[in-house]
Amino acid sequence: QVQLQESGPGLVKPSQTLSLTCTVSGGSISSGSYYWSWIRQPAGKGLEWIGRIYTSGSTNYNPSLKSRVTISVDTSKNQFSLKLSSVTAADTAVYYCATNYYDSSGFRFGPWGQGTLVTVSS
């Protein structure tokens, strides 16, 4: 079973860039079976998909965040990363990385990382 673990700073200043890394274990990020996604959840609120990457490097982003988001993959480290620029307090949330499987029933998520809280504050 693939496992995921997020890492990165828990506090980011407004206008700066949020950077998180997801380390995948128990399987190769290059296997081609999955896409790899980032999802966030503000406290007490619902889930928002941020974007995904395939091992080829191709990406898809949520249109509402597209201008500020970059997702990349490092197959040598079995990791993928998220960068979100020009952050504001509205970007404060728990950030999850997740496998993103695609088949005839569409895209679905799982397994997920445990999540990491990122607070945007000066």
Add this chain to the structure above:
Amino acid sequence: QSVLTQPPSVSGAPGQRVTISCTGSSSNIGAGYGVHWYQQLPGTAPKLLIYGNSNRPSGVPDRFSGSKSGTSASLAITGLQAEDEADYYCQSYDSSLSDVVFGGGTKLTVL
């Protein structure tokens, strides 16, 4: 406001049956895209509960079932247990937005 609409909360007594609805439109559920359900226990990450409208991943009890009709989907939980108290989210694909969408989530309280 979420593209997929769920009731904010539902409740039921132990042993009872509850359902959670997920209402979409002709550009998502009604277009034939699969609906997936996630369970988020307090303080934990979401977990895939139902995929492709009605399929259970390995390890998910058969007390949980999913269905879809028209532009809506439903999650049913029978034999309600205290450990089922959680937030539940539906998710699908929307052709107008060209990507995945989540419902706003439903908090299940076991009385």
